[in-house]
Amino acid sequence: MKKSLFMILSLVVISVFLFGCVREEISDEELEAELSELSEEELDQAIEAVESEDTGDFVGEAYRLRSNLRDSKRISKVRFLKVAYREKINKVYLSLCDTKCMDKYGTNGVCGGEGYYLGGSSYCEDELVCACSPATCNSDHDCKDKYPRNKCVNKECNYPRCTTKCMDIYGTGGICGGNEGDPQGSAYCPGSEQCVCLPPTCNTDDECKSINSKFKCINDGCRYPRCDDACKDFFGYSGGACGASEGEDHGSAFCGLTFEQCMCY
Numbered sequence: 001m002k003k004s005l006f007m008i009l010s011l012v013v014i015s016v017f018l019f020g021c022v023r024e025e026i027s028d029e030e031l032e033a034e035l036s037e038l039s040e041e042e043l044d045q046a047i048e049a050v051e052s053e054d055t056g057d058f059v060g061e062a063y064r065l066r067s068n069l070r071d072s073k074r075i076s077k078v079r080f081l082k083v084a085y086r087e088k089i090n091k092v093y094l095s096l097c098d099t100k101c102m103d104k105y106g107t108n109g110v111c112g113g114e115g116y117y118l119g120g121s122s123y124c125e126d127e128l129v130c131a132c133s134p135a136t137c138n139s140d141h142d143c144k145d146k147y148p149r150n151k152c153v154n155k156e157c158n159y160p161r162c163t164t165k166c167m168d169i170y171g172t173g174g175i176c177g178g179n180e181g182d183p184q185g186s187a188y189c190p191g192s193e194q195c196v197c198l199p200p201t202c203n204t205d206d207e208c209k210s211i212n213s214k215f216k217c218i219n220d221g222c223r224y225p226r227c228d229d230a231c232k233d234f235f236g237y238s239g240g241a242c243g244a245s246e247g248e249d250h251g252s253a254f255c256g257l258t259f260e261q262c263m264c265y
Helices: 002-021 028-035 040-052 061-067 077-105 162-170 205-209 227-233 253-258
Strands: 109-111 130-132 151-153 156-158 174-176 195-197 216-218 221-223 240-242 262-264
Touching: 028 077, 040 077, 077 109, 077 130, 162 174, 162 195, 205 216, 205 221, 227 240, 227 253, 227 262, 240 253, 253 262
Parallel strands: none
Antiparallel strands: 109 130, 151 156, 174 195, 216 221, 240 262
16 A cells, blocks of 8 residues: 555655646747847748758757747747747848839838838738838939939938828829829828829819819819819810720829720710
């Protein structure tokens, strides 16, 4: 009886000791933070070490020696490789964005950041847009060579804000994502929203012509006429329609925010 009790107590002590020696497994967030400290070369070496070592289900010392990371927690091989390859993709895309911005504007680039946006998402993952940091400046003249439409705003070359752009053109305010007025593109707004300039007020067509020869006074505001009216009044056609499959193309200005082409016939 005493011998059995001794054996049971011994097993309990050994179990407690063994469980106490098992290290807690690292989380994805902790591993991401550690891997982000590595250079691309160091990350490649760490991945190669883990893929080549024969240590069962968990990362062995070869990886830790190659990566110089702390070893307070154990790391599943499957979890490590999943997180490591994701971090590798992030580093590759960041390098592409940064390199492109440095080549084109002489500044750093950040995926999903603020600044001068490069077209498309080919330099970043998850459809993020590569944003080049604005160049420094003292006057608008400093920005003209590489940024023809930029202004010097708070010592940085950048697109003017929507309201500033519309004030310069028409003397009116502008709204990002507005549903009425003259669109100026998305460069003056965050994200992909269009900068839409509010129509200047008017009483007659002549007041509008001094702003834009194709404007008319419509509903007390200077606006482009609709496609059908523009084709008749300006271009001598019998009519026109936005998005028509046939006719003479006269641009999208007469089709408002649909951005369809005004086809005169």
